[in-house]
Amino acid sequence: MTTTLTKTRRQEHTTGHERRPRRPRRAAQRRNWLGGLAGWLWLVVVAVPLYWTLITSFKQQSTYYASNPLVPSGDPTVDNYRLVLESDFVGYFVNSVVVTVGAVVPAVAVSFMAAYAIVRGGRTRYLRAVNGLFLMGLAIPLQATVIPLYLIIIKLHLYDSLLALVLPSIAFAIPLSVLVLANFIRDVPKELFDSMRVDGATEWGTLWRLAAPLTRPAILTVTIFNALSIWNGFLLPLILTQSPDKRTLPLALWTFQGQYGVNVPAVLAAVVLTTLPILILYAFGRRQLLSGLTAGFSK
Numbered sequence: 001m002t003t004t005l006t007k008t009r010r011q012e013h014t015t016g017h018e019r020r021p022r023r024p025r026r027a028a029q030r031r032n033w034l035g036g037l038a039g040w041l042w043l044v045v046v047a048v049p050l051y052w053t054l055i056t057s058f059k060q061q062s063t064y065y066a067s068n069p070l071v072p073s074g075d076p077t078v079d080n081y082r083l084v085l086e087s088d089f090v091g092y093f094v095n096s097v098v099v100t101v102g103a104v105v106p107a108v109a110v111s112f113m114a115a116y117a118i119v120r121g122g123r124t125r126y127l128r129a130v131n132g133l134f135l136m137g138l139a140i141p142l143q144a145t146v147i148p149l150y151l152i153i154i155k156l157h158l159y160d161s162l163l164a165l166v167l168p169s170i171a172f173a174i175p176l177s178v179l180v181l182a183n184f185i186r187d188v189p190k191e192l193f194d195s196m197r198v199d200g201a202t203e204w205g206t207l208w209r210l211a212a213p214l215t216r217p218a219i220l221t222v223t224i225f226n227a228l229s230i231w232n233g234f235l236l237p238l239i240l241t242q243s244p245d246k247r248t249l250p251l252a253l254w255t256f257q258g259q260y261g262v263n264v265p266a267v268l269a270a271v272v273l274t275t276l277p278i279l280i281l282y283a284f285g286r287r288q289l290l291s292g293l294t295a296g297f298s299k
Contacts, residue, residue, distance in 0.1 A: 057081070057269040064265055080269035084256075089273065091245060092252040098162055099248060100230045103169035108223050110170075111177035112215075116207050118178070119185045120193070131182075137175030146239055153240055164240040165248070169233065173226045184218035185211055224282065231278060249274045 052069060058076035059067065067073065118131045149168055158164040188211060196206045212219070237251040249270075256266040 059265045080265045084270045096248040099165045102166040104226045107170045107173035115181035134175045134178045160242045177222045184215045
């Protein structure tokens with residue numbers, strides 16, 4: 001009897017020791033000094049041009065070349081911004097907005113419908129050929145199509161108009177947009193589409209009531225990317241427009257370049273004013289993108 005109780009206590013004692021969780025060993029913390037140094041160097045590379053642009057925009061043209069480029073002016077002035085605003089900056093801004101909105105909205109809408117058709121009906125030979133055509137469009141750079149594009153615009157009698165900038169921008173924005181949106185629509189579970197069809201929804205209703213809400217982050221990403229590319233576009237306005245009232249903001253920077261010199265502070269003031277709408281759009285789009293992602297995960 002005594003031997004049995006002793007064995008039982010030993011088993012309980014051994015089991016208690018086995019059940020005790022082992023304390024995890026502290027992993028040796030290694031600091032990535034090389035990665036941190038590379039990060040700080042990259043921050044300096046990005047921040048110094050921005051800092052120089054901002055402080056130079058408040059300098060006077062007469063004292064610009066005689067001062068240290070990295071030292072703020074002791075007598076800052078807003079004359080450069082006043083000069084930019086008086087040089088028809090509002091007209092250039094309106095032209096950029098018209099071209100950007102007029103190209104981004106149709107490009108994203110057509111790309112979304114094309115991506116949906118490719119994903120839902122990609123087994124047909126025609127849609128596979130269309131998908132291959134869009135992929136081929138990614139391999140053709142804009143610079144390689146300047147001469148044919150110029151001749152087409154001349155034949156259509158659209159030269160020196162904002163429509164001459166909108167139509168090519170739509171064409172060059174569609175291939176990448178279709179690729180990104182098709183990948184996102186392909187990740188939507190097939191059962192959701194089948195349930196919508198069982199409920200009697202048409203393809204058009206499924207497109208806008210199911211695919212559009214679930215791919216909203218991708219739509220916003222494509223919209224922001226295309227808006228940035230078209231807003232900063234320089235080659236198409238340079239080739240396809242001639243009149244000063246048809247210039248966009250990137251091309252309008254030539255206004256402050258004379259025959260014998262360049263008004264550098266005024267140019268940088270125009271750069272700052274041109275960049276502000278893009279920063280606002282990026283901040284707004286980033287918030288919408290994060291809210292769309294969190295809403296999708298919450299479901």
